[in-house]
Amino acid sequence: MSITSETSETSEPRPAEESRHAPPSPSSPADRSTWASLRPLVLRLHFYAGVFVAPFLLVAAVTGLLYAGSFQAEKIVYAHELNVPVGKSELPIADQVAAVRKAHPEGDVSAVRPSPEAGATTRVMLSGVAGVDADYTLAVFVNPYNGEVRGALEQYGSTGALPLRTWIDELHRDLHLGQVGRLYSEFAASWMWVIAGGGLVLWFARRRSRRAIRGATGRRRTLSLHGSVGVWAALGLFFLSATGLTWSTYAGANITDLRAALGQTTPTVSATVNPGGEHAGHDMAGMEGMEGMEGMDMGGAGAEKGGGDVGLNAVLKAARAEGLSNPVEIVPPADSSSAYVVQQIQRSWPEKQDAVAVDPASGEVTDEVRFADYPVLAKLSRWGIDLHTGNLFGLVNQIALAVLALAVVLLIVWGYRMWWQRGRGSAFGRPVPRGAWQHVPPYVVVPLMVVIALLGYFVPLLGIPLAVFMLCDIALGEIAYRRGKRTYVPTA
Numbered sequence: 001m002s003i004t005s006e007t008s009e010t011s012e013p014r015p016a017e018e019s020r021h022a023p024p025s026p027s028s029p030a031d032r033s034t035w036a037s038l039r040p041l042v043l044r045l046h047f048y049a050g051v052f053v054a055p056f057l058l059v060a061a062v063t064g065l066l067y068a069g070s071f072q073a074e075k076i077v078y079a080h081e082l083n084v085p086v087g088k089s090e091l092p093i094a095d096q097v098a099a100v101r102k103a104h105p106e107g108d109v110s111a112v113r114p115s116p117e118a119g120a121t122t123r124v125m126l127s128g129v130a131g132v133d134a135d136y137t138l139a140v141f142v143n144p145y146n147g148e149v150r151g152a153l154e155q156y157g158s159t160g161a162l163p164l165r166t167w168i169d170e171l172h173r174d175l176h177l178g179q180v181g182r183l184y185s186e187f188a189a190s191w192m193w194v195i196a197g198g199g200l201v202l203w204f205a206r207r208r209s210r211r212a213i214r215g216a217t218g219r220r221r222t223l224s225l226h227g228s229v230g231v232w233a234a235l236g237l238f239f240l241s242a243t244g245l246t247w248s249t250y251a252g253a254n255i256t257d258l259r260a261a262l263g264q265t266t267p268t269v270s271a272t273v274n275p276g277g278e279h280a281g282h283d284m285a286g287m288e289g290m291e292g293m294e295g296m297d298m299g300g301a302g303a304e305k306g307g308g309d310v311g312l313n314a315v316l317k318a319a320r321a322e323g324l325s326n327p328v329e330i331v332p333p334a335d336s337s338s339a340y341v342v343q344q345i346q347r348s349w350p351e352k353q354d355a356v357a358v359d360p361a362s363g364e365v366t367d368e369v370r371f372a373d374y375p376v377l378a379k380l381s382r383w384g385i386d387l388h389t390g391n392l393f394g395l396v397n398q399i400a401l402a403v404l405a406l407a408v409v410l411l412i413v414w415g416y417r418m419w420w421q422r423g424r425g426s427a428f429g430r431p432v433p434r435g436a437w438q439h440v441p442p443y444v445v446v447p448l449m450v451v452i453a454l455l456g457y458f459v460p461l462l463g464i465p466l467a468v469f470m471l472c473d474i475a476l477g478e479i480a481y482r483r484g485k486r487t488y489v490p491t492a
């Protein structure tokens with residue numbers, strides 16, 4: 001990403017230079033290439049997009065940097081709740097839940113995450129707890145070896161984010177402003193690839209023209225750093241933009257609709273149990289499964305023996321028999337016609353996302369969904385989101401995201417510095433002159449208008465501002481022309 005990759009390359013034209021910077025007269029031969037006519041337009045769009053969108057990108061980069069470090073910070077801050085000394089053998093999962101319910105009888109058990117590895121606690125999630133937001137659960141941590149309750153913390157999301165990571169996540173996603181705040185992150189993600197793409201095109205154009213700036217100082221030195229780092233970071237910025245849009249408000253909804261139309265939604269296991277033990281088939285509507293489902297109380301012997309429920313131990317055993325290794329989450333039946341759902345929840349490579357439904361009356365598996373059978377776009381979406389959030393490759397992934405966030409911060413700082421240096425050391429320089437549209441041939445303008453219209457529909461926080469910018473730019477250019485003050489000066 002870059003802000004003014006070409007803006008600061010040259011100073012304002014001196015009188016002796018004006019002739020070579022002046023646009024060709026309308027009567028001159030049409031010897032301008034398509035790129036020569038488009039370059040001033042790309043430069044102007046790149047400049048203004050960088051100037052006005054960069055503050056949003058800066059906030060997204062800084063909060064993203066914090067989020068990249070939140071995974072490791074969470075392990076340190078909540079070490080007491082997350083870790084216990086390794087014991088000789090674990091208690092049955094039903095006994096662990098019973099210990100939790102004895103200490104926390106409030107609410108309903110909405111899910112259970114058995115200890116995924118030696119020395120890790122079991123989490124029992126409670127919903128409907130007074131004082132806990134409906135979008136959250138109260139996660140109670142229990143020692144799987146002796147049933148000791150280690151503490152309780154609010155938890156959010158399918159990755160099991162605890163208060164510290166949740167707070168940083170919400171800061172990055174919506175600045176703690178709710179639905180309105182989500183528009184900032186969607187706006188930044190919508191424009192990131194445009195700014196990065198414009199800077200990349202301008203950088204390669206300079207390379208083709210062999211404009212050497214090595215050993216330069218001042219503005220040209222800043223441009224060199226800005227362009228070089230922008231090129232190296234461009235691929236990562238395209239990725240962050242694309243994956244960030246997948247769960248945004250408006251563009252995300254359009255992406256979801258498109259996937260549904262193509263039959264590429266993420267399948268979820270059916271929890272419906274029909275008479276006779278037949279299952280209803282896979283549910284293709286969900287994205288993250290049944291997280292947050294309010295369920296029956298699974299604590300104590302009643303869940304294990306009474307009421308025609310085979311209990312947690314048998315359910316977990318049935319899931320293990322189907323190959324569902326740790327980490328897993330058990331979601332209780334929503335009602336008398338529903339099954340238990342056991343789903344793998346590993347978001348690191350290799351992904352573990354298999355799921356089965358288990359009949360609470362018989363303990364038989366009634367439905368299953370395998371990650372290997374996911375549609376292609378569903379797999380790509382899962383991998384993309386987990387890579388974006390730093391889950392897919394663990395610490396290496398988080399370090400890469402932190403480096404990319406730092407690169408964005410530096411690019412923005414260098415971009416604004418170039419704008420300042422384009423002045424006289426005491427004020428920002430003049431913006432790139434308008435009037436670029438007059439030299440873009442119709443066979444290029446018409447497709448561009450179509451593209452802008454499509455973007456306005458599918459990615460509205462990109463297309464609509466872009467259309468407004470273009471219309472205002474054209475209108476102001478025409479007003480200046482009619483007043484005899486056309487200021488178009490294309491950069492060579």
